Amino acid sequence: MKYNRRRFVKTVAAGVGGAFLLPARGADASVWRFFTNADARLVDAITEQIIPADQDPGARDAGVINFIDKQLAGRLRRHRQAYRDGLIGVDETSRAMFGREFVVLAPEQQTEVLKALESGKAKGETWRKQSSAAFFRLIRDHTMAGFYGGPQHGGNRGYASYKMLGLDYPQIIGQNRYRRRS
Amino acid sequence: MALKPVNAVVVGAGAGGGVVAKELSEAGLSVALLERGGWTTFEQHGHDELISQRVTILGNAFGPDDERHRRVVSAGAGKWRTVLPSEGGYGNNAACVGSGTVSYGAMAWRFMEKDFRMRSTYGAVAGSTLEDWPISYAELEPFYEKAEWEIGVAGDMKANPFSPPQRRPYPMPPFPLNREGEMLQAAAKKLGFHPFPVPMLRNSVPYGGRPACIKCRYCVGFACEVNAKCGTHNTVIPTAIATGNCDVRTHCVAKEVAVDDRGFARGVSYFDANDREQFQPADLVVAAASATETARLLLNSKSKLFPTGAGNRSDWVGRNLQGHAYAGAWGLFEQETFDDVGAGATIAIMDFNHGNPGLAGGAMLANEFIRLPYLFSGRRPPGAPTWGKAHKDFQRQFYRRSIGVQGPVQEIPVFDARVEVDPEVKDHWGIPVARISGSRHPHDIEIGRFTSSKAELWLKEAGAIQTWTTVPGLGVSGGQHQAGTCRMGNDPKTSVTNKHGQLHDIPNIFVADGSLHVTNGGFNPVLTIMALGYWVGDYIRKNWKGPKSFRS
Numbered sequence: 001m002k003y004n005r006r007r008f009v010k011t012v013a014a015g016v017g018g019a020f021l022l023p024a025r026g027a028d029a030s031v032w033r034f035f036t037n038a039d040a041r042l043v044d045a046i047t048e049q050i051i052p053a054d055q056d057p058g059a060r061d062a063g064v065i066n067f068i069d070k071q072l073a074g075r076l077r078r079h080r081q082a083y084r085d086g087l088i089g090v091d092e093t094s095r096a097m098f099g100r101e102f103v104v105l106a107p108e109q110q111t112e113v114l115k116a117l118e119s120g121k122a123k124g125e126t127w128r129k130q131s132s133a134a135f136f137r138l139i140r141d142h143t144m145a146g147f148y149g150g151p152q153h154g155g156n157r158g159y160a161s162y163k164m165l166g167l168d169y170p171q172i173i174g175q176n177r178y179r180r181r182s
Numbered sequence: 183m184a185l186k187p188v189n190a191v192v193v194g195a196g197a198g199g200g201v202v203a204k205e206l207s208e209a210g211l212s213v214a215l216l217e218r219g220g221w222t223t224f225e226q227h228g229h230d231e232l233i234s235q236r237v238t239i240l241g242n243a244f245g246p247d248d249e250r251h252r253r254v255v256s257a258g259a260g261k262w263r264t265v266l267p268s269e270g271g272y273g274n275n276a277a278c279v280g281s282g283t284v285s286y287g288a289m290a291w292r293f294m295e296k297d298f299r300m301r302s303t304y305g306a307v308a309g310s311t312l313e314d315w316p317i318s319y320a321e322l323e324p325f326y327e328k329a330e331w332e333i334g335v336a337g338d339m340k341a342n343p344f345s346p347p348q349r350r351p352y353p354m355p356p357f358p359l360n361r362e363g364e365m366l367q368a369a370a371k372k373l374g375f376h377p378f379p380v381p382m383l384r385n386s387v388p389y390g391g392r393p394a395c396i397k398c399r400y401c402v403g404f405a406c407e408v409n410a411k412c413g414t415h416n417t418v419i420p421t422a423i424a425t426g427n428c429d430v431r432t433h434c435v436a437k438e439v440a441v442d443d444r445g446f447a448r449g450v451s452y453f454d455a456n457d458r459e460q461f462q463p464a465d466l467v468v469a470a471a472s473a474t475e476t477a478r479l480l481l482n483s484k485s486k487l488f489p490t491g492a493g494n495r496s497d498w499v500g501r502n503l504q505g506h507a508y509a510g511a512w513g514l515f516e517q518e519t520f521d522d523v524g525a526g527a528t529i530a531i532m533d534f535n536h537g538n539p540g541l542a543g544g545a546m547l548a549n550e551f552i553r554l555p556y557l558f559s560g561r562r563p564p565g566a567p568t569w570g571k572a573h574k575d576f577q578r579q580f581y582r583r584s585i586g587v588q589g590p591v592q593e594i595p596v597f598d599a600r601v602e603v604d605p606e607v608k609d610h611w612g613i614p615v616a617r618i619s620g621s622r623h624p625h626d627i628e629i630g631r632f633t634s635s636k637a638e639l640w641l642k643e644a645g646a647i648q649t650w651t652t653v654p655g656l657g658v659s660g661g662q663h664q665a666g667t668c669r670m671g672n673d674p675k676t677s678v679t680n681k682h683g684q685l686h687d688i689p690n691i692f693v694a695d696g697s698l699h700v701t702n703g704g705f706n707p708v709l710t711i712m713a714l715g716y717w718v719g720d721y722i723r724k725n726w727k728g729p730k731s732f733r734s
Binding site for chain 2: 049050051052054056058071075076111114118140141142143144145148149150152153161162164165166167170171173
């Protein structure tokens with residue numbers, strides 16, 4: 001099943017619906033390890049811009065957000081504050097440029113916002129404290145790692161990127177190794 | 183409470199320390215081999231690109247860990263920043279039994295004759311401490327041979343007219359060329375270059391009781407799945423253990439070498455796996471902890487006679503930190519270059535190591551190891567998009583249609599490129615950490631521009647439709663090929679050890695790692711570090727007459 005935005009929203013809704021079993025945390029109880037549901041929608045939109053779906057799966061289909069969320073609860077904990085601030089900054093830039101928050105912008109507008117971040121000249125209160133370019137590089141690298149790294153870390157669902165590059169995984173050894181001339 | 187005395191403590195179970203431990207324990211000395219990391223297995227991280235020796239975005243596969251280790255690195259303008267082991271700038275080598283030899287690409291280079299005589303060959307270079315080694319290639323040659331046979335090298339230098347003299351051939355035949363290698367071989371011959379197969383510390387046939395390489399996609403950055411890669415962890419260290427004389431103590435972090443009031447080492451203080459401080463009395467100490475950590479250990483070993491650290495009376499410990507200024511080129515092709523036959527690096531030339539007009543040295547050039555998908559996502563020509571549809575298109579189009587040719591430019595040593603001990607920052611055990619500063623010599627960049635232009639020429643001849651060069655900038659050196667911080671030499675005023683790796687100041691402390699390198703060759707340095715392990719070990723063995731041997 002394609003993991004599009006509608007399904008994404010449904011997943012989030014299901015998570016909220018199941019929350020009655022847990023101690024009450026309000027209607028917005030997150031289904032994620034680190035992100036709030038709103039954060040997750042934003043990160044999902046950003047990563048899909050960084051690796052968009054075309055004839056091959058993109059960041060969303062490959063579960064890149066799951067990778068980032070999982071790592072921010074684990075090995076990449078030290079980047080939590082950068083994400084907290086950076087995600088606020090992305091919406092500040094988005095509002096400054098197009099008057100609306102990032103997730104509701106048209107794809108072309110989202111591209112423009114990310115280009116502004118990348119240039120280090122993005123508008124927004126947050127970017128007085130930290131560099132928008134540095135935050136963009138961080139989320140870009142994490143997106144690449146989630147998409148092109150191994151599936152055991154939560155991304156690259158179904159070996160999507162390996163399939164795209166024509167790499168068998170696990171690598172099959174033994175069938176074609178002996179045809180080389182000696 | 184002091185432990186039972188041993189003849190020798192070796193600090194660091196890497197390329198140099200593993201060899202020395204084996205040489206000494208075979209000669210009947212009792213040896214304690216301290217290693218800050220543990221034994222590794224393939225299963226710990228498998229072929230996980232994101233936790234490997236080349237990509238550390240999720241941490242260091244082979245240590246050290248981010249929780250307990252720190253370094254301080256110059257941030258320019260008198261400012262300093264603290265860095266974690268998995269971050270760029272730390273200059274990490276591995277921390278495990280075998281160290282970098284577990285996960286390396288395993289190129290097995292001998293340095294050339296001129297690499298030992300850089301000052302005589304090129305004269306003084308302004309702003310550099312360029313000097314000759316106190317030993318010649320001919321003196322080290324038998325020890326290269328020993329490393330090649332005891333640890334295991336596959337190769338053949340017959341087609342390479344620039345090869346230094348080799349009395350005995352390699353014990354294993356070379357690896358065949360992969361598709362990249364075949365394309366580059368044809369192109370090199372057209373250009374009049376002299377290509378030959380890269381010598382590798384990796385089994386091309388079963389050797390040393392271990393199987394032949396299965397040519398998987400991974401290799402560099404990973405432990406070997408079938409144990410075909412030859413490191414100290416699966417050769418000399420097991421041999422040392424089998425003598426019954428070598429006690430390998432893992433997860434033990436050396437704090438300092440204790441030096442008595444007469445100026446001799448008494449032993450080594452270290453923290454064991456349970457963070458308890460131990461004192462291991464010894465007749466002699468061998469520091470083999472890497473160019474950064476050996477310098478740190480000696481500088482932290484303060485005593486009455488040597489208040490600025492062991493071996494540091496002339497302020498040369500930690501100086502001349504070198505690595506390699508990797509330069510080269512990338513090429514994109516119309517046809518597929520990728521055949522998924524690992525490890526990938528198969529062909530090299532030594533046409534541009536020396537004799538380059540107006541330049542004091544050069545580099546070997548070889549095709550790159552297989553680039554895994556995440557690493558390749560960062561390989562782009564200048565100005566190319568780093569994200570979005572265009573980036574993805576590039577990945578799809580060129581992952582299987584690109585070749586890299588790179589080479590380690592021999593760095594011109596700089597006195598102020600150095601390792602010190604930080605006055606404030608300490609690690610988990612309270613030991614002052616290494617502080618790294620200084621920059622490369624500008625001439626390294628000039629050499630890199632030249633060798634990268636040759637790499638680009640080679641790729642164009644092989645049919646590349648687009649090429650670009652990569653030349654490093656100035657900046658702190660060191661890294662995986664770190665060397666030079668305890669230079670060997672004949673003059674105690676301008677070196678740390680004598681030609682046997684023995685401190686000028688304290689005769690029962692030896693160094694046996696890349697720290698000894700006067701210059702670092704235009705090659706991956708590991709085989710030279712192993713050869714020096716044999717060289718230093720041989721001297722200790724021959725002069726060992728009992729516990730008082732080096733105390734006069």
